[in-house]
Amino acid sequence: MLRHLLLAALCATLLSGCLEVETDEIIPGEDFTVVDAYFEESQSYYSSSYITVVVKNNWDTSLPTLYIDYNIVCDNDYKKYATTYFTLSSNEQDSESYYVGSNASACTFTITAVRPYADDDYSDWTGSFEIQIP
Numbered sequence: 001m002l003r004h005l006l007l008a009a010l011c012a013t014l015l016s017g018c019l020e021v022e023t024d025e026i027i028p029g030e031d032f033t034v035v036d037a038y039f040e041e042s043q044s045y046y047s048s049s050y051i052t053v054v055v056k057n058n059w060d061t062s063l064p065t066l067y068i069d070y071n072i073v074c075d076n077d078y079k080k081y082a083t084t085y086f087t088l089s090s091n092e093q094d095s096e097s098y099y100v101g102s103n104a105s106a107c108t109f110t111i112t113a114v115r116p117y118a119d120d121d122y123s124d125w126t127g128s129f130e131i132q133i134p
Contacts, residue, residue: 025125026066028111032057032088037109037133040097049074049104051133054095057088064122069113074104085117107133 026032036054051072057063066088071081078101086094100107111129116122 024121025123026063026114026116027125027127028068028114028129031059032063032066032086034109034131035093036095037131039104039133048102049076049100050097051100051104051107051109052095052097053109053131053133054093055086055088056093057091060090062089063087063116064119065117067115067117068111069115071110071112072098072100072107073110074100074107076101076104078104078107105134109133 028034033056034053035056036052038052040050040052041048063086065085067083067085069081069083071079073079080098080100084096086096088094098109109131112126114125116124
């Protein structure tokens, strides 16, 4: 009886390894690139700053919708951790602007995770991909 249980456990382990499908990660700096990042000043009475980050798909095919976890830390003590998303067609660029408070002159924008939305061909990427502005 014990021998049958051990044999069954071994077969289940081998089968689960055979059924596992390898998925690729979409990696910032490789699959998509930050091609520009810059400050924009508000034209209002109060001096407020925004950063704009421009990303580009490096592939000749469309990427799935990407949810990107990021954090922003600026020299005016502004800090933010949030999620945004991009949908990029073949070699397409897109941009997103982020409010960073008033009087910011330097910020670090860090991507901490890339999560492809509803696409089983890709797994989540986690790490740290930093962009200094300026």
